[in-house]
Amino acid sequence: MDYLPDISAAALPGIYLEVEGRTGEPMITAGLNASDLTLLRVEPSRPAANQPARATVFATEEGVAKLRRKVEDFAGKERKSGRPYNADLVQSIGAIVEAGLRALWRSPPQRFPAQEGAVPWEVWLDKAQAQAFIAGAAELDVAIGADRLEFPEDIVVIATATRDALALAVRRLAGVRALAAPTVTADYFDAMDPDEQADWVDNLLGRTTFEAIDDPNYVTLLDRGVSRAHPLIEPALAVADRHAAHPAWGVEDIVGHGTQLAGLSLFGDLTPAFQSMLPIRLRHRLESAKIIPDAGHNPHHLLGAVTRAGINAAETAGVRRRTFTLASTTEDDTPHDGAPTSWSSELDQLAAGVSGIVATQRLVLVSAGNSDQNRFGNHDYLTTSDHADNEIESPAQAWNAVCVGAYTEKNVLPAGVPGTPLAPIGDLAPSSRTASWSSHWPIKPDVVMEGGNWIVNGPPPPMKHPALSLLTTDRQYPLRAFTTVGETSAATALAARAITELWSDYPELWPETIRALFVSSARWTARMRLHLPASPGKGHYGPLFKRYGYGVPDMERARRSASNALTLIVQDRITPYRESDTGGADHVHNEMRLFELPWPVEALRALVAHPVRLRVALSTFIAPNPSEPARGSKFRYASHNLRFKLNRPNEDRAAFIARISKVEEEPGGPAFDENDGWTFGRNRRDVGSLQIDELTCPASDLARRNLLAVHPVAGWWKTRAVLNPNERSVRFALIVEIDAGEVESELYAEVQSAIEVLNLAEIAV
Structure with missing residues (x-):
């Protein structure tokens, strides 16, 4: 065993060993499953094929030493009976070698990937080590899908990688218990006969608890019933929770789209749900408000009105925390180039609470709209997706709504199905529309969720395939229990489920705050980041924002506060404008909010030059003014615009306030250069009613940057035509995240102590 690599010198967590028995003899494996030795797999001998038994073992450095001692004791020690120590184990071993991927393979041998390129693998991970493997895999060119299957001792993920890349990840990261060929896709369940489908429904129902909650959150589907x-x-x-925008319409779904979204917004994609045997807890509920008639369609000029009528109908049930989910868009307004339309403006009014029968802020999700697959060739589909003709459809450009686009991790086709998936794993779904407008309109989509993939098989256009879709509920039950769905409608339903579960965790938070937490948790996948140069500048992020928004939401990150990572949440109000004391042509800025953040100063200083990431999100709901002159200006469309600023490392309180106040009256807001570590910069951050940016700096520098200001810039409430501006206060939410990466630190503990003496100061300017 001296040929094995030095685990400590190679900085490996351990080593996978393939232990081969002797031909024709049983292998005794009891000694291979002990402290520091984990028996992962045993393949019995096959005498007819002259193949000995094999065992796969993971051994830590101490485990290797322990196994070596067992062999040495066999050679040098005898029991009183005269039999050598460890005889049963050692005499049954023919060879011990470092294991390759095949030693972890649990599917039939002929299913082991033969091709050289990247292919999907089913990876079984030890629960205790799964997160570390998932976090480190991307750096080793192993793309891990978002879906997870959880079992009592294992977490199963789908990884896409070449054999060499996966082998390197397995060796360096450990935690892998087995590998297999992905086999079950949505088409497997979709193709079942009704009786089989009913059995799977019963199985899932038996594992599902619809929790009795006095005040649950609701996903309110604005769809076809x-x-x-x-x-x-x-x-x-x-x-009583099924409604219609028009009293004469029925509430039943006779098309199927609404029922499909209902299943996704409750359970997510049913394919992984059926493969996991773990219990499911559902805390949220559904509402339905039909806004699309069973026959014909709504006149274009009534799209905003019928959406409002649907929301009004739902709100007759009383005050509830609702996630209004709209997966219907129109191409009649294209090209709009990001400018407001009547429908998007009404959506902004509804979210801000200035329209509808109830004067309340609303959480609204809207799909980005779908591409026509006939427009696509079989290669370089992203070029076609980025074309201006593929721009996001109205009303998805609404400032206050969360616009949901689609990406995909679906790239597994059943054996024997000809063709290949069009989109690479982790990249834009072919169906998703993208933004085409200049930077002064909001970043859209805000986020992307799974929307399925298309298949290339022969000449264009590419085709849809059930295996590359999501599995959900069919309206025709009991004739059929399941069907497949995709595109941005499916992505929006998944987003509704995720954001409503987040709101169920924090029911006291405002819609503005939940929006900020959800969107700010998003990150670009490793595949998306491949479109960036090695050292990207601020301008290089433009294509990523237009395709993916801020990326794929991470609910663990949205909920997370750990020893080395934390999130601070502020909910506050501000009165942005007041009448001019000198009787000027316009009103003037009234106040800003200055927050002295409870920074973990000692913990940050202890990290010295270690890089720490700060991410800030500022969310408010604006009241829109879609008049023709306002359509070309973000400062005349929005009632108010808010911005955030952070002090510099050597800038004290007085200098920081003076710097902001000095330039605040400029039409576009402060124009000073902030080239001090912000990743996205002003051009991408200072748009819309949700601003997000991050900076990475040495921990010791961040310890000195503990002042954060929220201040107004121009908006249409600032014009002289608006009466009593000092009576118009608005809500905002501020999310501040600090992440020290993998380093050991006590950021959370120090901040928790500091919060007790948190001082939030209001400064007049």
């Missing part, structure tokens, strides 16, 4: 006949939907959708 929802069928209550489906057993997976009926417990979450009360009879």
Whole structure:
């Protein structure tokens, strides 16, 4: 065993060993599963094929030493009976070598990938080590899908990688218990006969608890209605919670789209749900407000009005925390180039609470709209996706709504299906529309979620395939229980589920705050970041924002506060403008909010030059003014615009306030250069009603940057035509995240102590 690598010198967590028995003899494996030795797999001998038994073992450095001692004791020690120590184990071993991927393979040998390129692998991970493997895999060119299957001792993920890349990740990261060929896709369940599908419904229902909660959150689907006949939907959708925008319309779903979204917004993609045997807890409920008639369509000029009528109908049920989910868009307004339309403006009014029968702020999600697959060739689909003709459809450009685009991790086709997936894993879904407008309109989409993939098989255009789609509920139950769905509608339903679960964790937070937490948690996948140069400048992020927004939301990050990472949340109000004391042509800025952040100064100083990432999100809901002159200006469309600023490392309180106040009256807001570590910069950050940026700096520098200001810039409330501006206060949410990476630190503990004496100062300017 001296040929094995030095685990300590190679900085490996351990080593995978393939232990081969002797031909024709049983292998005794009891001694291979002990402290520091983990028996992962045993393949019995096959005498007919002259193949000995094999075992796969993971050994830490101490485990290797322990195994070596067992062999040495066999050679040099005898028991009183005269039999050598460890005889059963050692005499049954023919060879011990470092294991390759095949030693971890649990599928039939012929299914082991033969091709040289990147392919999907089913990776079984030890629960205790799964997160470390997932976090480190991307740096080794192993793309891990978002879906997870959880079992009592394992977490199963789908990884896409070449054999060499996966082998390197397995060796360096450990935690892998087995590898297999991905086999079950949505088409497997979709193709079942009704009786089989009903059995799977019963199985899932048996594992699902619809928790009794006095004040649950609701996903309110603004769609074609929802069928209550489906057993997976009926417990979450009360009879009285189905509504219609028009009193003469029925509430049933006769098309299927609403019922499909209902299943996704409750359970997510049913394919991984059916493969996991873990219990499911559902805390949120469903509402349905039909805004699309069963026959014909809504006149274009009534799209905003019918959306408002649907929301009004739902809100007759009383005050609830609702995630309004709209997966319907129009191409009649294209090209709009990001400018407001009547429908998007009404959506902004509804979110801000200045429209509708209830004067309340609303959390609204809207899909980005879908591409026509006939426009695509089989190569370089991103070029076609980026074309101006593929711009996001109205009303998805609404400032206050969360616009959801689609990406995909679906790239597994069943054996024997010809063709290849069009989009690479982790990149834009072919169906997703993208932004085409200049930087002064909001970043859209805000986020992307799974929307499925298309298949290339022969000449263009590419085709949809059930295996590359999401599995969900079918309105025709009991004739059919399942169907497949995709595109940005499916992505929006998944986003509704995720953001509503987040709101269920924090029911006291405002819609503005939940929006900020959700969107700010998003990150670009490793595949998306491949479109950046090695050392990107601020301008290089433009294509990523237009395709993916801020990326894929991470609910663990949205909820997280750990020893080395934390999130601070502020909910506050500000009165942005007041009448001019000198009787000027316009009103003037009234106040700003200055926050002295409870920074973990001692913990940051202890990290010295270690890089720390700060991410800030500022969220407010604006009241829109879509008049023709305002359509070309973000400062005349929004009632108010807010910005955030952070002090510099050597800038004290007085200098910081003076710097902001000095230039605040400029039409575009402060124009000073902030080339001090911010990743996205002013051109990308200072747009819309949600601003997000991050900076990375040495921990010791961040310790001195503990002042954060929220201040107004121009908006249409600042014009002389608006009466009593000092009576117009607005809400805002501020999210501040600090992440020290993998380093050991006590950021959270120090901040928790500092919060007790948190001082939030209001400064008049």
